[in-house]
Amino acid sequence: xxxxxxxxxxxxxxxxxxxxxxxxxxxxxxxxxxxxxxxxxxxxxxxxxxxxxxxxxxxxxxxxxxxxxxxxxxxxxxxxxxxxxxxxxxxxxxxxxxxxxxxxxxxxxxxxxxxxxxxxxxxxxxxxxxxxxxxxxxxxxxxxxxxxxxxxxxxxxxxxxxxxxxxxxxxxxxxxxxxxxxxxxxxxxxxxxxxxxxxxxxxxxxxxxxxxxxxxxxxxxxxxxxxxxxxxxxxxxxxxxxxxxxxxxxxxxxxxxxxxxxxxxxxxxxxxxxxxxxxxxxxxxxxxxxxxxxxxxxxxxxxxxxxxxxxxxxxxxxxxxxxxxxxxxxxxxxxxxxxxxxxxxxxxxxxxxxx
Ligand SMILES: *Cc1c(COP(=O)(O)O)cnc(C)c1O
Numbered sequence: 636x637x638x639x640x641x642x643x644x645x646x647x648x649x650x651x652x653x654x655x656x657x658x659x660x661x662x663x664x665x666x667x668x669x670x671x672x673x674x675x676x677x678x679x680x681x682x683x684x685x686x687x688x689x690x691x692x693x694x695x696x697x698x699x700x701x702x703x704x705x706x707x708x709x710x711x712x713x714x715x716x717x718x719x720x721x722x723x724x725x726x727x728x729x730x731x732x733x734x735x736x737x738x739x740x741x742x743x744x745x746x747x748x749x750x751x752x753x754x755x756x757x758x759x760x761x762x763x764x765x766x767x768x769x770x771x772x773x774x775x776x777x778x779x780x781x782x783x784x785x786x787x788x789x790x791x792x793x794x795x796x797x798x799x800x801x802x803x804x805x806x807x808x809x810x811x812x813x814x815x816x817x818x819x820x821x822x823x824x825x826x827x828x829x830x831x832x833x834x835x836x837x838x839x840x841x842x843x844x845x846x847x848x849x850x851x852x853x854x855x856x857x858x859x860x861x862x863x864x865x866x867x868x869x870x871x872x873x874x875x876x877x878x879x880x881x882x883x884x885x886x887x888x889x890x891x892x893x894x895x896x897x898x899x900x901x902x903x904x905x906x907x908x909x910x911x912x913x914x915x916x917x918x919x920x921x922x923x924x925x926x927x928x929x930x931x932x933x934x935x936x937x938x939x940x941x942x943x944x945x946x947x948x949x950x951x952x953x954x955x956x957x958x959x960x961x962x963x964x965x966x967x968x969x970x971x972x973x974x975x976x977x978x979x980x981x982x983x984x985x986x987x988x989x990x
Contacts, residue, residue: 649952650975654964668891674881684886688703696842697837700860703889705854706845706854706856707817710817715740716745718841723780725750726812728757729752730789757791783803785817786821788819794927816839821844826897841860843857843858849968853888911925919934919938929964929967932962948986
């Protein structure tokens with residue numbers, strides 16, 4: 636069985652990419668920053684642009700140190716492998732990216748098991764966490780890490796409140812566990828909550844930011860934590876092939892995104908609200924209220940599965956992603972304007988009626 640992605644049908648152009656906030660293309664300004672970047676050998680510590688990015692992100696997240704990695708998935712896997720030992724159990728929301736979307740990485744790489752916690756919209760409570768903690772015994776796996784996803788992707792791009800995070804971290808730390816934050820969209824949460832990223836993640840022992848989502852860089856994520864943690868994590872970065880050479884070209888794109896694209900996130904949230912309002916008026920479509928840049932919706936009322944509706948939209952030049960049988964997702968990002976949102980709503984209305 637091939638696991639390769641199906642080749643995109645380039646003969647049917649997509650004019651409005653809502654399938655993911657990873658669909659952003661580097662802007663001319665970003666490409667220029669990449670071309671101007673001073674580079675060296677990242678894994679030998681001689682790439683100044685990578686150090687600059689890591690220092691920026693460490694400061695932004697209020698952590699001692701940071702490392703540049705090719706992807707958010709690798710940030711999660713390096714963090715788990717560094718914090719845990721094979722046979723450990725980690726606790727995460729049952730819909731977490733780490734659980735369902737990373738190819739079984741926690742089991743394959745860190746050798747840990749994931750215990751899924753329930754909770755509305757991708758967020759679980761401190762009580763739910765406390766109830767999932769077993770008494771220490773040689774019969775049960777050591778529970779060593781608690782994972783939170785900010786924003787909760789499958790939960791609907793929902794934000795953990797600072798208070799909710801603090802309560803979960805208090806339980807985790809009281810039981811001797813570390814807290815790891817999948818911060819793929821942490822800056823979206825910071826904008827939506829109007830709290831700093833450092834404040835949101837202050838009780839997290841490790842946390843990372845993705846630069847390929849709404850921030851619009853072509854590649855890269857940065858994992859942050861204590862100097863000891865990052866120092867230890869370097870072995871896993873090396874082991875997984877995540878050490879780079881002239882990584883500075885990509886780091887420069889990420890630094891550019893911090894300087895120029897964070898402000899656009901607020902606009903994405905406004906556009907998401909507008910899209911949800913527009914879609915909410917389409918017969919047969921049930922929209923979940925967005926908190927950030929992700930708009931999830933149910934297609935059941937149109938008589939079409941999410942996949943059938945997505946295929947119909949794709950033929951009309953709009954892409955959305957399929958979450959499950961009836962649930963689909965539209966993402967707002969740098970390359971989607973307010974005018975494109977209006978156009979997308981009109982196209983969705985036509986597609987829903989044609990069902
Ligand atoms: C996209 C995503 C990841 C993985 O990031 P990549 O850079 O695509 O590897 C992890 N967690 C969440 C919540 C994500 O949305």
